[in-house]
Amino acid sequence: MYEMRAEPVTGQGELLWHVISKESTASALCGHPLTSRSLRAPLPDAETMADRYCSPCMTAVSSASQRRPQPRG
DSSP states (O other), X not given: OEEEEEEEETTTTXXXXXXXXXXXXXXXXXXXXXXXXXXXXXXXXXXXXXXXXXXXXXXXXXXXXXXXXXXXX
């Protein structure tokens, strides 16, 4: 199971979203350490901020989902 966390990018007015595993919340899938600034949800004024998604995290999620066996119906 995965969860998204965002960190404000200093001086750029944007949020960078990382993916973390529920089993290990110390760092993102890309290896970026999570800090106390990491957010589970954007700040109230974040509507004016741009959102970006961490490419290495997204690639890791995609690779993991392709390796998992699909349930049979």
